[in-house]
Amino acid sequence: MRQVDVELGARSYPILIGEGLLSRAGCLAPYVAGERVLIVSNDRVAPLYLEQALTAFAGKATASLVLPDGESHKNLDTLSRIFDALIQGRYDRGTTLAALGGGVIGDLTGFAAAAYQRGIDFVQLPTTLLAQVDSSVGGKTGVNHPGGKNLIGAFHQPRCVLADTRTLATLPERELRAGLAEVIKYGLIADGDFFAWLETNMPALRSRSPEVLEAAIERCCQLKASIVAADEREQGMRALLNFGHTFGHAIEAAQHYRGWLHGEAVGAGMAMAARLSLRMGRLAEVDYRRILGMLAAAGLPQGAPVEVAAAELRQRMASDKKVERGQVRLVLLNRIGDAEVTLDYPQGKLDEVLRVDRVATLPA
Ligand SMILES: NC(=O)c1ccc[n+]([C@@H]2O[C@H](COP(=O)([O-])OP(=O)(O)OC[C@H]3O[C@@H](n4cnc5c(N)ncnc54)[C@H](O)[C@@H]3O)[C@@H](O)[C@H]2O)c1
Ligand SMILES: [Zn+2]
Structure with missing residues (x-):
């Protein structure tokens, strides 16, 4: 088992990573202060892993709530169902909730x-791979609103994160690739050596080698933990984690969240952010080629879908949460492993990228 600690003073917590961890009876009991646990999951994950999760809490009084699967249920109505279960079951302040599933749950x-x-x-x-390397760490929580994604939420850190890599065996191929986009992101924004390691190990990740997956998840969690420890509330460097996301969110929104998966859109967004960096003379051509090669190796798109007009992307980007003084804040690359948040780029070059970087279909 590997352990990464998120250092946040009194709110510090461990991330435990390893194969088969969920099956270790009682392993989560030390992270439960009170007696009662309510496990929240969905109707896709619960049949696969709920029993194991119950075992992991052995010694505590544990019950479960199974919600419908899907991003479309990440809303205030579903949130109310959790509150209803807590209130009907007379759960008090000493209760621990456990989230068993992907980033939505x-x-x-x-x-x-x-x-x-x-x-x-x-x-x-x-x-999910995405949840193990990204969403479960760092304390951002929330739901969607018809007016936009993640518009209602709070910062609230967990007591513990347990990533059982064995659960990834049942993950659909497309979801695995989507998670790989976030893995690649860490290399690009913070660790060039890790990016080089990924170039070597991408085939092993695609074939779900347990050791290689575990090593990649550990490195991503270390990088995220150090960024979150330095800037928990995203007043500065945490914004680097949005690399590729302003472009990606525009793609997702243009497809009404029914098209590409988040990670696929982020893959395209990273290619577009890299191209803008290249056109501005920030990023060297060799680095740019390596980035496109990596996205291809991960089975991710390297541009926006052809059917979405450049004008729509531009308009969607302008309504992003990250707009400041009329200009969208973007994360751009200086080289692989070194990124920067900036308002300083020529609109004309951004427009060129929005027009040029296009793909007809997702990689097979
Ligand atoms: N809080 C954060 O910091 C943060 C960061 C990134 C993303 N997010 C959020 O995370 C969500 C995306 O998360 P996701 O990609 O995990 O999506 P998801 O939770 O929808 O999971 C993807 C699909 O895989 C299924 N699944 C999960 N685990 C499985 C398994 N082991 N085997 C088989 N199927 C499994 C799910 O039921 C779902 O159908 C978005 O809502 C996004 O906003 C949050
Ligand atoms: Zn993301």
Whole structure:
């Protein structure tokens, strides 16, 4: 088992990473302060892993709530169902919530924990690659609103994150690739050596080698943990984690969240941010080629879908949460492993990128 600590003073917590961790009876009991645990999951993940999660909490009084699967359920109505279960079951402030699933379940459950009785404990049991390397760490929780993604939420750190890499065996291929986009992101923004390691190990990641997956998840969690420890509330460097995301969110929104997966859109967004960096003379051509090669190796798109007009992308980007003084804040690259948040880029070059970087279909 590998352990990464998120250092946040009194709110510090461990990320435990390893194969088969969920099956270790009672391993999560030390992270539960009170007696009662409510595991929140969905109807896709619960049949696969709920029994194991119950075992992991052996010694505590544990119950479960199974919600419908899907991003479309990450809303206030579903959040209310968690509160209903807590209130009907007379759960008190000493209760721990556990999120068993991907980022949707993690964000929903974390927000319920942040708000129920002004805040109760929760633990994250992420079961997608994206959740294991990104969403379960760092304390961002929330739900979507018809007006936009993640518009309602809170910062609330978990007591523990347990990433059982064995759960990734049942993950659909497309979801695995989407998670790889976030893995690549860490190399690009913070660790050129890790990016080079990924170039060597991408085939092993695609074939789900347990050791290689575990090593990659550990490195991503270390990088995210250090960024979150330095800037928990995103007043500075945490914004680097949005690399590729302003472009990606515009793609997702243009497809009404029914097209590409988040990670696929972020893959395209990283290619577009890299191209803008190249055109501005910030990024060397060799680095740019390596980035496109890496996205191809991960089975990710290297540009926006052809059917979305450049003008729509531009307009969607302008309504991003990250707009400041009329200009969208973007994360651009100086080289692989070194990124910067900036308002300083020529609109004309951005427009060129929005027009040029296009793909007809997702890689097979
Ligand atoms: N809080 C954060 O910091 C943060 C960061 C990134 C993303 N997010 C959020 O995370 C969400 C995306 O997360 P996601 O990509 O995990 O999506 P998801 O939670 O929808 O999971 C993807 C699909 O895989 C299924 N699944 C999960 N684990 C499985 C397993 N082991 N085997 C088989 N199927 C499994 C899910 O039920 C779902 O159908 C978005 O809502 C996004 O906003 C949050
Ligand atoms: Zn993301």
